[in-house]
Amino acid sequence: MSARLRDIARETEGIVAAGRYGASGGREASLSTAIEAARARARTAGPVPGPVPEGPAGARPS
Numbered sequence: 001m002s003a004r005l006r007d008i009a010r011e012t013e014g015i016v017a018a019g020r021y022g023a024s025g026g027r028e029a030s031l032s033t034a035i036e037a038a039r040a041r042a043r044t045a046g047p048v049p050g051p052v053p054e055g056p057a058g059a060r061p062s
Contacts, residue, residue, distance in 0.1 A: 015021045019032035044050055 020030045023029040
């Protein structure tokens with residue numbers, strides 16, 4: 001994977017962890033509601049279904 005793609009992935013992970021990002025014009029765009037909805041619908045597939053992990057420590061927006 002290229003350094004550019006790693007940087008994009010790192011930035012995306014930071015945005016998801018924060019639940020928001022700085023949009024154009026200096027305004028802040030909140031993603032926390034959409035992220036929580038996606039987490040609520042997330043499922044795992046495998047031989048034995050299990051719970052979906054919460055994500056990295058501190059990933060949930062306050």
